[in-house]
Amino acid sequence: MQAAALKDPFVPDICRVASARRELADAVTLELEPLSGARPDFRPGQFNMLYAFGVGEVAISMSVSAHENRGFVHTVRNAGAVSGALAALEPGATLGVRGPFGTGWPVAEAEGRDVLIVAGGLGLAPLRPAIQEVLARRERYGRVTILAGCRSPHDILYQRDLERWRQRLDVTVEVTVDHAGTGWHGDVGFVTGLIPRSPFDPDKAVAMVCGPEVMMRFAAGALLKAGMPAADIYLSMERNMKCAIGLCGHCQFGPAFVCKDGPVLPYDRIAGLLAVQEI
């Protein structure tokens, strides 16, 4: 009976939207402050379950490091009923938040090594806290490379961050688009195509990859081809999630529960599963 005294992990805390900023045509970044006044603490790559009143709950990664003291920051793409309701929230609105959940990027483990960030589309959102924490302690890492791929020049997420990072002399930032319009003078093609020419030592690098599953599969393949061991390549998986605490079964990916064993998983653990369709 003593279990009854534990906090019910299904019940959210209430947060207020401190700011809502449109990032892309279909994506908004919300800054959330807990009504309790608690200061959120979490690791880069972890996620929260965000609850939109009357609609439902959905898993969204934090997109700003806890070290920045900006509360929970989430970039939400309007991709369905719940994310659409969240993306429509205005400053002052309240919502439910459960979390943080899941594994994070190996930011501490990567110290002393080259860091390669590979992002596809909105995949840059869960990676941004890792980038922020690496750059905050830049001297602890080897070469740092950020590769970002987007569908078109209109879909470049966090363009101001990318520009700021690119101005630094100790970070390599490459951005490529699948389809360029007039006025785009950068790379065209998939983000995986940038990997062979990126400056990293495959024997002493850690790669953090996030994007659509097919993009991550090809990125991992390109990193392996470049000589990286599978155990040094980390992917952030996405599956349907209802509970985020390993009880509802939805997020299973083979033996792994993406919510508690992931979302960040080393490629050597999941390479076999990624090769199977509809697993």
Next chain:
Amino acid sequence: MQALKADNSGFVIGPDGLQRLLEVLAGEGYRVVGPALRDDAIVYDDIDGVASLPVGWTDRQEPGRYALERREDNACFGYAVGLHSWKKFLFPPAETLWTAQRGSDGAIAVSTPERAPDKFAFIGVRSCEIHAMAVQGRVFEEGPYTDTAYAARRAGAFIVAVNCAEAGGTCFCVSMETGPRAEQGFDLALTELADGAEHWFLVEVGSEAGRAVLEQVPHVPATAEQAEAARAVSERTASGMGRGLDTQGIKDLLQDNPEHSRWDDVAERCLSCANCTMVCPTCFCSTVEEHSDLTGENAQRVRKWDSCFTMDYSYIHGGSVRSSARSRYRQWMTHKLANWIDQFGTSGCVGCGRCITWCPVGIDLTEEVAAIRAAPEEGRSR
């Protein structure tokens, strides 16, 4: 329930003793649940004494078939397993997790339903079902997060086990090492003997709570002959089990064969109806629905059983991860028999046979495993 080793000497009670046992449990505030006849099936439901039990009935279970038949005796527990498992009480098919209200200032507030957990007495729990509760307990209570409502209900439950007197047509508990004799996890365990004019129960005590309840029921110590007769019941049941699942190396067998042609074969038969997951005593998947009232100011979060056989189950933006019946059946069986071992250190199958009986097309997972085992390399070249 406190764990105590079964008292092997045992006691004997008669049918009137069983009636008294049910009365004592009701008197102690338990919600007494046991087997009952409903709609031509034996289900577990609230019972009101021995008269509620399916006295003189048995079930005939085969792949895709279930029928009740009259017995020649007046056995109270002369069937294999009920249609539903006890999970519907410990893990309700629908449960409100919390509610949310929107105040006049537009801010939302959350509240949880304040209620004492149901205190169940389960009557007639089979050994496989005790194992199933332990398997679900690992899922809900032993991970990084605990389902607190489930844990409270399970901790408060009083379990009266019944050792099976005959093997059901789809049972395979012997091969899963989950029965037919209940060895632990009960407060009291009964073995029913209903031969001819004699009708009595051997009672084993499994906990202090069980001992305290038995004290209030007229009983006598079992004679050596009675104890032997009860043991023989379990032995006869074990030897009469016609079905088995070879579990040797089953984790690697299934995890290494995701492209086996047998998955295509079973997909031709599987209707994706989800019956197997609903009747399975260990399947734990759930979804959460948002229920709003007409004012739009009140919302409920309702957890409901879900099934890996639905398209919604694996839906992420853009579509379902598992859009084919082949991938959904593969997920269910590979999870149940293989991935579960990685996740929870135990098989997810207890050999109760419900998924075989209640499959409308009679898919038998023991046959599916045997087919993959017979040609394990076949799929790898695909």
